[in-house]
Amino acid sequence: MSVPILAAQDLSKTYGRGPDRFDALKGVSLEIGRGDSVAIVGKSGSGKSTLMHLLALLDSPGGGQVRVDGTDAKTLSGRRLNTLRNTMFGFVFQQFFLNSASSVLENVVLPLKIAGVSARERRARGMAVLEQLELADKARNKAGNLSGGQKQRVVIARALVNNPQVLFADEPTGNLDTATGRIVEDILFDLNINHGITLITVTHDHDLAARFNRRLYIRDGLLITTDEEHAA
Template sequence: MASPVLETHGLVKTYGHAESEFQALKGITTQIWNAESVAVVGKSGSGKSTLMHLLALLDAPTQGSIVLSGQMTSQLGAREFSQLRNETFGFVFQQFFLNPQQTVLENVTLPLKIAGVSKAERNRRGMETLEQLDMAEKAKNKATTLSGGQKQRACIARALINDPTVIFADEPTGNLDTATGEIVEDILFDLHARRMITLIVVTHDEDLAAKCQRRLIMQDGQILREERGVTP
C-alpha cells in the first residue's frame, strides 16, 4: 500500500451552463492507495458517482487533475487514455448493461476484443474467468436469460477479464436480494484480498461500506471526512 494508484488534486466538476450550472464536485483532493479497499458513501446527489466517473477516467474534470500511477492523465493522448483505462480498470456499474443480443461469453470478453486479443485467446480467458465465478455453464446463454445475481457476476467477470489493477463498483449489490448481494460482495473482497486489486465501491449499504479498509464520506461535492478500519 506504499504508493497511491490514483491521486486527485482540486477536482471540480461542473455540469450545465450559465443559470443551470451546477457544481457537483467542489475541489476534491485525495489519494487511493494501491491494493486498498475504499467505500465512497454519502447522501444521494452528494457527488459519489461523479467522483467515481472522474477517477475511472470516464469523464474529464472541469478543473483539477488526476494522477494514475504517477502519470498525469491530462497529458495523455486520446488513444493512450482509452488504452490505459481498458488495461488498468474493471467496471461493475449498474448502468453498464450487458448487451442482451450477445452471449455471456461475448459480453465478458468485450474488453479483450477492444484490446485486439484473438478470438481463441478471448474465449479461453473468458471461460477461465466465468469458471472462477461459477458461471461457465451460462457462457453460451444470451445475457437476457440470466437472473439478477448472474448478470452481476457476468459484469464482474467482464470487469476482471483484463486482470485490472483497480475495480470500480457503483452500487454493485443495489439491485440484488440480500443473499445474492452477499455472494457478489464476497467475490469482490476475495479478489481484492487474493489478487491485491484496489477496490473502489460506491454504496448506500452500511455493511458493505464497513467491510472496506477506508470510507470517504461525501457531502455536497466534498469529502466531509474519512474513516479507517474494517468493522467486524
C-alpha cells in the first residue's frame, strides 16, 4: 500500500485549563489515501472541526502526530509549512471569508499572490479556474454582491487556484439552500472523481456524508466505528 497522503496517530487536543478544561480530541488515529473522499461526521462539539484543522495543519495538536506524505508535520520548518498550506491544501469555509470590497478575481487569486506569482499569471490562472466554475462573467464583480451559492463557488475557485492535492471543506453546504447546496456538492465530487483531488469534508448532514467513499464518525473526541446516531 502506498504512503497515505494524510495520517494521524493518537491525536489529542485540549482547550482551556483547570475547571474550564475541555478535551476536544481524546486520541484519534486515521489514514487517508490519495484521491479518497472522506466525510468527518459528528454533532456540534464532537471535535470534528478540530480534527480537520489539525489535519490541515492550521492548528498544532496537544498530543500525537500528523504525517503528510509520510513526513511528521512537527518536523516541518515554518517556511515549509507555509509552502505546504499554500500549494498542497485548499480550504472551503462555511462562512466563505471573502473580502467583500474586492473583486471576485482578486479574491480567487489571493493564494497565488501569497505564493509570489506574477500579476499576469495570477490573472490567467484565476480566470481559468473561474471558467471551470462558470463564474468568468462575475470576475469583475465585487464579492459582496454575489448570492450565497455564487460565493461558495468563488470560495471553491479560490481553494482550487493553486491546484491543491487535498481539498478541505468545512460544512460546504451549511449556508446554502438545498438546490444550491446540491450544485456545490456536485462540483466537489467532480473534482474528486475527475481530477483526483483528495476531498475531506466536515459535515453533520448525513445525506451529504452518504455520497463519500468513507465516513468517519466522531463523538466526544473519539472516532466510533458505527453510525450510532444514524442507527438510533
